[in-house]
Amino acid sequence: GAVVSQHPSWVICKSGTSVKIECRSLDFQATTMFWYRQFPKQSLMLMATSNEGSKATYEQGVEKDKFLINHASLTLSTLTVTSAHPEDSSFYICSGGRVHEQFFGPGTRLTVL
């Protein structure tokens, strides 16, 4: 299957700082990618749809000014958590692919102190 990478795999930051997470499609072009968040012992929840060359679409309840998404190329989407707080600590996973087959990145563990 196709490969999606994420960087970094884990990050620890102080409260109030911003953190950028990269999601790359390594062997396919992704006009659309998705960002999910997974809290401990919970399922994945879709945060937003990242669209190459246009604005992201956010799910209800997700603050677009806090979670900035940029999809500047067909192989890279970035999620920036601005002014992170401890409640933003979570596992962030991206995906890309086709309608009937999404490929998931390995995830990024964010811990905000």
Added chain:
Amino acid sequence: AQSVTQLGSHVSVSEGALVLLRCNYSSSVPPYLFWYVQYPNQGLQLLLKYTTGATLVKGINGFEAEFKKSETSFHLTKPSAHMSDAAEYFCAGPPLNAGGTSYGKLTFGQGTILTVHP
């Protein structure tokens, strides 16, 4: 309302025993469904998917699932559990408001943690 619902947050089986993980979907969901497996601190790996055609779908690692429209179910099974099957399993499908193709957007069930004991 959920698009997909998994029954049982934890399932425990003996090595060699049948594995049955349950998933039901909303009848308004477009008929394509997935099962993913997640190992601790890792992303998701696709086990199998149903889109169209044969309702009995075979996946990797000996898993299979049957799409039953009459029961709105897509249960995951494996005849004989291995210790390496211990992981969390997610059933997924398009959101209820997906409309057309939804471009790959997925909603996930609550997850089922499978424990395999010797």
